[in-house]
Amino acid sequence: MQIIEPQKNYDVIIVGSGAGGGMATKALADAGLKVAVVEAGPFFDPADPKTQTQFKWPYESPRRGANTQRAFGEFDMAYGGWDVEGEPYNLVNGSSFHWFRSRMLGGRTNHWGRISLRFGPRDFKSKDRDGLGENWPIGYEDLKPYYDKVDQLIGVFGSKENMETEPDGFFLPPPKPRLHELMYINAARKSKVAVIPSRLSILTKRINQDRGVCFYCNQCSRSCSIYADFSSGSCLIFPAQKNGGQIDLFVNAMVKNVNVDKNGRATGVSFINKTDNKEYKLKAKVIILAASACSSARILLNSKSTAHPNGLGNSSNLVGRYLHDSTGSDRAAFIPALMDRKRYNEDGVGGMHVYSPWWLDNKNLDFPRGYHLEVWGGMGMPSYGTGFNLDDLNKHLGLELGGYGNRLREDVKRFHGAVVGISGRGEAIARKDNYCEIDPSTVDQWGIPVLRFHYKWSDFEINQAKHMHDTFEEVLTNMGGKLLGDRPGKEKKYGLHNPGLIIHEVGTTRMGDDPKTSVVNRFEQMHDVDNVFIVDAGPFLSQADKNPTWTILALAWRTSDYIINEFKKQNF
Amino acid sequence: MNRRESIKNILLGSLAGGALLRSCTTVTPDQMADVIWQYQYGRTPQEKALDEKLLNTKYFSDAERELIRVVANLILPPNESGSIEQAAVVPFIEFMAKDIKEFAVPIREGLTWLDVQAKQKYGQIFVACNPESQKQILDTIAFELPQKKEQPQEIKFFKLIRNLVVTGYFTSEVGIKELGYVGNTPNVWDGVPQDVLDEMGLAYDPEWLAKCVDQEKRNETARWDKKGNLLT
Numbered sequence: 001m002q003i004i005e006p007q008k009n010y011d012v013i014i015v016g017s018g019a020g021g022g023m024a025t026k027a028l029a030d031a032g033l034k035v036a037v038v039e040a041g042p043f044f045d046p047a048d049p050k051t052q053t054q055f056k057w058p059y060e061s062p063r064r065g066a067n068t069q070r071a072f073g074e075f076d077m078a079y080g081g082w083d084v085e086g087e088p089y090n091l092v093n094g095s096s097f098h099w100f101r102s103r104m105l106g107g108r109t110n111h112w113g114r115i116s117l118r119f120g121p122r123d124f125k126s127k128d129r130d131g132l133g134e135n136w137p138i139g140y141e142d143l144k145p146y147y148d149k150v151d152q153l154i155g156v157f158g159s160k161e162n163m164e165t166e167p168d169g170f171f172l173p174p175p176k177p178r179l180h181e182l183m184y185i186n187a188a189r190k191s192k193v194a195v196i197p198s199r200l201s202i203l204t205k206r207i208n209q210d211r212g213v214c215f216y217c218n219q220c221s222r223s224c225s226i227y228a229d230f231s232s233g234s235c236l237i238f239p240a241q242k243n244g245g246q247i248d249l250f251v252n253a254m255v256k257n258v259n260v261d262k263n264g265r266a267t268g269v270s271f272i273n274k275t276d277n278k279e280y281k282l283k284a285k286v287i288i289l290a291a292s293a294c295s296s297a298r299i300l301l302n303s304k305s306t307a308h309p310n311g312l313g314n315s316s317n318l319v320g321r322y323l324h325d326s327t328g329s330d331r332a333a334f335i336p337a338l339m340d341r342k343r344y345n346e347d348g349v350g351g352m353h354v355y356s357p358w359w360l361d362n363k364n365l366d367f368p369r370g371y372h373l374e375v376w377g378g379m380g381m382p383s384y385g386t387g388f389n390l391d392d393l394n395k396h397l398g399l400e401l402g403g404y405g406n407r408l409r410e411d412v413k414r415f416h417g418a419v420v421g422i423s424g425r426g427e428a429i430a431r432k433d434n435y436c437e438i439d440p441s442t443v444d445q446w447g448i449p450v451l452r453f454h455y456k457w458s459d460f461e462i463n464q465a466k467h468m469h470d471t472f473e474e475v476l477t478n479m480g481g482k483l484l485g486d487r488p489g490k491e492k493k494y495g496l497h498n499p500g501l502i503i504h505e506v507g508t509t510r511m512g513d514d515p516k517t518s519v520v521n522r523f524e525q526m527h528d529v530d531n532v533f534i535v536d537a538g539p540f541l542s543q544a545d546k547n548p549t550w551t552i553l554a555l556a557w558r559t560s561d562y563i564i565n566e567f568k569k570q571n572f
Numbered sequence: 573m574n575r576r577e578s579i580k581n582i583l584l585g586s587l588a589g590g591a592l593l594r595s596c597t598t599v600t601p602d603q604m605a606d607v608i609w610q611y612q613y614g615r616t617p618q619e620k621a622l623d624e625k626l627l628n629t630k631y632f633s634d635a636e637r638e639l640i641r642v643v644a645n646l647i648l649p650p651n652e653s654g655s656i657e658q659a660a661v662v663p664f665i666e667f668m669a670k671d672i673k674e675f676a677v678p679i680r681e682g683l684t685w686l687d688v689q690a691k692q693k694y695g696q697i698f699v700a701c702n703p704e705s706q707k708q709i710l711d712t713i714a715f716e717l718p719q720k721k722e723q724p725q726e727i728k729f730f731k732l733i734r735n736l737v738v739t740g741y742f743t744s745e746v747g748i749k750e751l752g753y754v755g756n757t758p759n760v761w762d763g764v765p766q767d768v769l770d771e772m773g774l775a776y777d778p779e780w781l782a783k784c785v786d787q788e789k790r791n792e793t794a795r796w797d798k799k800g801n802l803l804t
Contacts, residue, residue, distance in 0.1 A: 042616070053614040055756060058743035059660070060613045062627060062667040065743070069619050079616055152796070159783040160800070170800040173785035176763035182774050197783055204785045205804075206793045213790050215758035342768055343752035348761045381756050382748055387738030389731075391716070402715035404647040404734060409750075412742055416751055 003270075003279045010036045010248075010284035011567065013269055015255045015299065018107030019549050020535035020556040021290030022232030023150075027560030029245025033567065036282055037237065038250045038271055040291075041079055041103030044110065046223035046234050053077060054222040058383050066384035071100070073383060077110040077223035078102040082500070086445030089436075090452035097323075097436075097453035098500035099294055105251060106233035107292070108503065110223040113351055114200040114230060115374070115547045116156045118147045118554075120165040123544035130368040132429050132460075136541045137513045137522045140167065146554035154230050154553070155207045157349075158199035166196070166357045172205045174198065174353065175216070178346050180338065180377040180420045180479075181354045187478035193373070193471065194359035201230035201550075202349045210239060218380065220350025229350065253280070256448050257303040257312075258287055258532065264307025266532045269299075272446040285572040286531045286563060290556070293323065293538040294436050297508040298451050301438045311438075313526035318519050319509055320437050322430040323455065326504040326543065327371065329465045329488075329495040331472035332421035333481025334393045338377075341417045346378050358426075358545045367464040370545040371426025373471065379417035387412045393419070396482040419484070422475060424468035427545045428461050430507045434499070455499045465496035504548050509538035523562040524555060531572060535559050626670045632680075635697075637662055639683050640733075642699045646706060647737045654746025661740035668736060675732065682729025762787050 011033040014021045021037060029035050044051060053075040058064040065073045071081035082098040089099050102108040121140040127133055144167070151170035158171040174197035177185060188195040202220060206213050211234070212226030220229040227234040241247055252274040259267050259281065268283040289296040297320040303312035311319055351374075358370030390411050391401040439452035469487055476483060488495035499505075512518025515527035524539050526532045535556035537548045566572055615623060632640065644656040644665075656662070669676045689709045690698040698706060713730040716723055723731075741747040763784075769775060792804045 051614045051616075056613045057745070057748070057756065059745055059748075060611060062611055062623060062664070063671050064664060064739065066668070066671065068671045069622065074619075075613070148800070151800075155794070157785070168800060170796045171802065172794055173802065174783060175761055176776065176781065176784045179764045179768060179772065179774070182764065182769075182776070183772075185777070185780070186774075197780070204790065206791050208793065216761040217756060217758065219756075337772070342765070342771075343754055344765055344768070345755045345757070345759050346761070346764070347755035347759070379753060379755075381753060382739075382743045382751060384739055384743065386742050388735040390738075400715065401718075402731075404710065404714055405649060406651075408734070408738065409648050409651075409741075412738060413751055416753070 003281055005281045010034050012286045012288060013282055013284040014288045014290055016290035017105050018109050018232050019552045022236035023553045023556035024288050024290060024535050024560050026236040026240040027557050029240040029247050030243060031564045034246045036248045038253045038255055039105050040254045043251045044104040044106055044233060046231055047225045052225050054219050054225050064384045076221050079104040088442060089450050090439050090442055092452050092454045095453050095455045096498040097455040098498055100503045106231045109232040111221045114202055114220050116199050116201040116550045117546035118167050118169060119544045119546055119551050120167050126542055132368050134541050137511060143554045146557045150553045154201055154235050155203045156199055156201045157204045159197045161196050175204055175349055177353045178348055178378055181375060183479045184375045185354060187475045188356055190478045191474050193356050193475060195354055195356045198352050198355040200351050203228045214349055216348055218347035218350050254446055255299055257299060260305045260307060266529055289534045290536045292536050293505050293508045294451060296534055296536055296538050297436055302449055313519060313528040313532060315528050316516055316519060321432050321435040322507040322510050323434050323436055323505060324428045324430045324507050325499040326502040327426040327428050327461045327464055328497040328502040329468045330421055330423040332419055332484045333476035334396055334484055335418055335420050335479055335481045337480050338418040339414050352376060367460045369427035371424045371464060371468060372545050374423040377420035392484055422472045425502060426464050430542055457496060462493045462496055465494040469494055504543060506537035506540035506543050506548055509534045510541050511539040524559040533559055626667060629670055631669050632666055636683050639699055640665055644737045646710060647734055648741050653750035658746045659741045659744030661737055664740040665736050678729055678732060682726060685726050760787050
């Protein structure tokens with residue numbers, strides 16, 4: 001096979017352009033380093049009208065938004081999904097795992113929920129409380145300055161609440177609650193469930209002249225064309241370029257492996273250019289993996305050499321281990337009081353305006369870690385699925401089920417905006433037995449060996465899901481809701497979603513001080529290879545009952561500062 | 573999983589059993605150009621290629637399309653807001669029968685079932701019957717049998733076609749207008765209208781409201797003090 005080797009020598013190669021890769025690009029390019037960003041998908045700019053889906057109507061598509069092409073509906077801005085053509089993965093011994101990949105500049109930050117929560121001090125030291133999992137070697141005080149900087153650079157709305165578990169930041173003001181959210185606040189308080197304004201990286205107020213201010217279309221999942229939400233391209237990579245950064249973007253470039261010299265030190269990466277199917281080699285002094293927890297593990301495990309026979313930086317045999325996703329379960333209810341609503345535009349931001357952080361002490365519960373609640377509902381834009389199975393609502397009104405004609409059309413209108421739901425998203429325990437590894441028998445369409453997954457939930461997560469459903473039922477009933485569907489029983493793990501479905505997979509290259517029990521050190525630098533860093537969610541030891549993105553960003557910035565400093569000291 | 577997906581998972585049952593697409597014919601190049609240009613909504617080249625392939629494959633015969641049109645008009649009769657034709661429900665159902673392969677055979681078999689019933693009862697195909705006769709046939713499949721766990725095929729067919737007609741209509745321009753959805757446009761959210769709050773007996777908690785954005789100042793660039801207190 002012909003291998004093409006450009007002569008340019010970079011300071012840093014960054015593999016992946018999502019939250020971690022974007023943050024490293026911004027910090028390192030701003031510091032004057034020569035950076036190559038290698039992204040497996042195409043170039044993407046949310047402002048480009050050619051790819052824009054924001055403000056499209058369902059009837060502009062022949063399938064009216066159905067999810068046959070994109071997992072979250074065809075207007076969602078993720079090129080990829082849990083199944084990506086030509087990029088398979090396998091499951092072992094009855095495991096379940098769903099691996100979401102978004103192949104495009106900015107990765108999954110183009111469509112994510114923008115829920116931007118800091119970890120609190122105790123989230124880094126959970127083992128001290130319950131003896132489970134592992135403490136982080138760093139603490140909140142190490143990351144606080146970076147959380148503060150991320151808040152100000154990117155923008156996040158929220159409110160100061162003085163809760164130890166939910167540290168305050170540099171917030172933009174939150175939007176006012178919608179109608180169903182006001183009902184939720186009352187219902188949550190009645191059950192002594194905490195409820196505060198949500199914290200999303202959406203600009204409710206101007207932060208600079210390069211980005212717009214939210215115009216409340218509810219479509220952050222389509223990636224904002226005026227850059228009023230956080231996507232890695234629009235908020236990190238483009239500003240770094242505009243700032244004069246020396247950045248070469250390689251898109252449609254599928255990284256196979258990291259190359260090493262005879263001493264086992266990294267020299268660059270090899271990738272397949274998807275447009276000509278040829279292999280290219282890039283050279284750099286430092287390699288940063290930000291391909292996502294599982295993709296980075298795959299690249300490392302596929303980078304075998306004499307110096308690293310088990311894969312790069314894998315002397316601990318822990319690369320791929322301790323994989324864990326957030327737990328999740330959901331329930332919806334029909335709220336008769338929300339029938340026959342007066343119509344007005346309540347699209348709001350692309351997510352909830354209020355939420356419930358974890359409010360209980362696990363000491364008194366049969367599961368060790370908490371969860372938060374996300375509430376959804378409202379008079380949203382119709383899409384494929386609108387008006388399906390109206391009988392699920394009609395049966396609560398004692399009406400005849402089925403039928404057609406004018407009564408049916410009136411039902412659709414009467415029920416618009418009358419369904420409210422709650423999602424629980426919680427913390428799972430990282431376990432060595434849940435892991436990904438290279439499948440020796442399968443390769444992807446470019447011949448690169450793929451991953452196979454071993455993953456099973458334990459009773460901790462299952463009991464937590466059961467508790468979630470108790471909460472959903474109580475709060476939704478407080479709202480006057482009629483619960484939809486059946487409560488999932490034990491045989492369905494109480495509705496606990498399969499791992500990977502919440503798309504918060506972390507932990508595959510865990511951080512620690514001991515090279516025998518961890519893969520990277522507290523600066524996300526590989527113990528075995530001092531010029532390889534990992535800035536996605538691989539280094540997470542635990543992920544709290546929070547979403548991982550804000551912590552990925554804070555860690556990536558901190559790691560970038562460390563790298564800049566090492567360059568200054570001429571260690572690279 | 574995002575909210576829309578969660579709602580789907582909760583609200584949607586599985587619609588029809590597995591079966592493969594069969595008997596496809598191709599439309600003329602003129603018709604092809606028409607259907608491609610109708611849809612421009614931010615596709616990747618691969619997605620566009622699939623759309624074009626589906627749009628330019630004909631699944632239903634003209635007689636079947638006419639039958640779908642007639643049934644759809646019975647399910648949602650035209651009114652002053654719009655009609656099945658204005659909402660392009662038949663092309664939508666045709667597209668979905670190709671896009672979700674599990675739909676193709678149950679819909680075709682359901683359509684055949686309607687004609688068989690019409691011929692048995694009234695001696696002519698369904699579309700030739702008068703509306704009263706047509707409704708009498710639909711009435712036998714439009715309601716689920718509460719005592720049965722597994723519904724007969726023709727009842728499942730009706731549920732499927734009803735769902736597709738309702739979704740097709742209310743995701744169309746006329747249907748969205750009739751529904752009264754007024755969003756999908758730049759605006760400034762500043763809370764629930766007062767008359768709605770009054771009617772619901774709800775009010776904003778002043779302490780909560782004090783934390784919320786002052787939309788008059790949304791364009792003033794944010795600045796904070798060292799403790800993170802917003803100054804602007």
